[in-house]
Amino acid sequence: MQVTRGPGFLDQLDAALPGAVTGRNLEALDPWIEVAPERIAEVCQWLKRSSPVRFDSLECITAVDWHEPDPKKAAKVSWQPRIELVYHLWSTSARVSLVLKCGLPRWKDDQPGRLPELPSVTGVWRGADWHEREVYDLSGVWFTGHPDLRRILCPEDWEGHPLRKDYVQPVEYHGIRNR
Numbered sequence: 001m002q003v004t005r006g007p008g009f010l011d012q013l014d015a016a017l018p019g020a021v022t023g024r025n026l027e028a029l030d031p032w033i034e035v036a037p038e039r040i041a042e043v044c045q046w047l048k049r050s051s052p053v054r055f056d057s058l059e060c061i062t063a064v065d066w067h068e069p070d071p072k073k074a075a076k077v078s079w080q081p082r083i084e085l086v087y088h089l090w091s092t093s094a095r096v097s098l099v100l101k102c103g104l105p106r107w108k109d110d111q112p113g114r115l116p117e118l119p120s121v122t123g124v125w126r127g128a129d130w131h132e133r134e135v136y137d138l139s140g141v142w143f144t145g146h147p148d149l150r151r152i153l154c155p156e157d158w159e160g161h162p163l164r165k166d167y168v169q170p171v172e173y174h175g176i177r178n179r
Contacts, residue, residue, distance in 0.1 A: 012052065013033075013051065016046055020043050022036050031097070031098055032098070033099075033101070037085075037104055037118050044058075044087070054093060055098060056092050057090040057125070058087065058089060058121070058127055058128055058131070059097075060087075061132060061135055062086050063086070063163070065165045066079055067081045067082075067166060083103075083105070083106055083141060084101055084104070085104065085118060085135070085141065087102075087121075108142075115142040116140075117142045118143055118144070119145055120147075120149075122143075122146055130152065132149065133148075133152040134152050137152050
């Protein structure tokens with residue numbers, strides 16, 4: 001059963017949360033909807049508790065850095081630099097998946113070094129705790145409202161976020177040379 005592939009599902013979501021959905025492709029292999037970043041937590045809450053398909057499981061959250069560090073190549077790309085968050089949801093009872101996407105600026109207020117922010121969904125799915133910590137650690141997204149947002153893979157004193165395309169690997173860490 002693919003309830004997510006019909007207009008009724010999105011009509012209900014749009015009626016419940018007007019303006020929260022900013023894009024969609026329900027015909028994709030993995031159907032997806034794009035959500036306004038500031039509305040992600042309330043959309044997730046609705047999808048879990050109020051939608052006709054109860055998305056009871058958050059499978060993963062990941063981030064994609066849409067950035068081309070080479071200026072010559074950057075001049076030729078058709079997309080704007082951004083960080084895109086991707087949430088994979090699953091409904092156990094309906095056996096239906098859905099992907100949510102949120103686009104964020106690479107830096108808050110276009111100031112390099114200031115991490116973009118997104119509301120945490122740990123209040124919806126407790127398992128989001130570790131997923132959000134991983135995205136914060138590796139891709140540099142700050143999840144507002146997260147109960148314990150700290151590094152999970154890199155040491156606490158690590159500088160930078162290794163999955164950002166402009167990340168520069170340190171030559172040395174605590175006296176240990178990398179190269």
